[in-house]
Amino acid sequence: MIFRNPIKTSRLILQPESIADFPRFYSMTIDPEVMKHIGDGTVFHWTEDVAFEKYQERISNQGNQDPGNLAVYRKDMNQYIGWCSIGESRFLKKMELSYRFCRDSWSNGYATEAARAILIQTFDMTCIRQIFSCTHPENSASIAILKKLGFVLSYHIVSRPINREMPVFLVTREAATP
Numbered sequence: 001m002i003f004r005n006p007i008k009t010s011r012l013i014l015q016p017e018s019i020a021d022f023p024r025f026y027s028m029t030i031d032p033e034v035m036k037h038i039g040d041g042t043v044f045h046w047t048e049d050v051a052f053e054k055y056q057e058r059i060s061n062q063g064n065q066d067p068g069n070l071a072v073y074r075k076d077m078n079q080y081i082g083w084c085s086i087g088e089s090r091f092l093k094k095m096e097l098s099y100r101f102c103r104d105s106w107s108n109g110y111a112t113e114a115a116r117a118i119l120i121q122t123f124d125m126t127c128i129r130q131i132f133s134c135t136h137p138e139n140s141a142s143i144a145i146l147k148k149l150g151f152v153l154s155y156h157i158v159s160r161p162i163n164r165e166m167p168v169f170l171v172t173r174e175a176a177t178p
């Protein structure tokens, strides 16, 4: 994890995930609208206990990930609203930006604000030259965010488990919009 200090934006704080975030994290994971464009679109059928164990594992591993995975909080309510991550994707085999937000926070520009912050910090703090992001072609909100951040369509890749062609977007450090 390269982000030793919280990243602050005008409305948000991004910092390492904590066990206190679990209830809101879990509610996201079992929300069909949130999971609609993730994998094959089915929600995780984990019991709360299983999900809690997986979340504890995720938190104990977060120090090993590079650049890192950060929880996103609204400053005004001190509330967890989702997460943003930049790390090596096992699927793309490239450095990938990903994010997921609780439905009650959508359409306020929070995902764009958080993703921009983690992207700019990553380019500032590392020598990474390009970052990719893969999203379902129907995920218009996610594609809108990527375009606002300076990503452009780079290529398509077939996701074997769901047997679908997915667009892969790319941003270079020169093109990232601060």
Ligand SMILES: CC(C)(COP(=O)(O)OP(=O)(O)OC[C@H]1O[C@@H](n2cnc3c(N)ncnc32)[C@H](O)[C@@H]1OP(=O)(O)O)[C@@H](O)C(=O)NCCC(=O)NCCS
Residues within 6 Å of the ligand: 033, 034, 035, 037, 038, 098, 099, 100, 101, 102, 105, 106, 107, 108, 109, 110, 111, 112, 113, 134, 135, 136, 139, 140, 141, 142, 144, 145
């Ligand atoms: C995708 C997601 C992160 C968007 O979060 P958000 O906080 O609502 O995003 P923002 O408000 O920053 O920006 C969304 C943009 O998409 C636009 N948008 C929203 N729904 C849209 C739709 N159905 N069609 C086209 N554009 C849409 C919004 O107008 C906004 O653009 P604007 O600022 O130019 O108006 C959120 O819906 C989410 O967590 N979805 C589930 C997980 C996911 O899909 N993650 C990405 C896959 S890798």
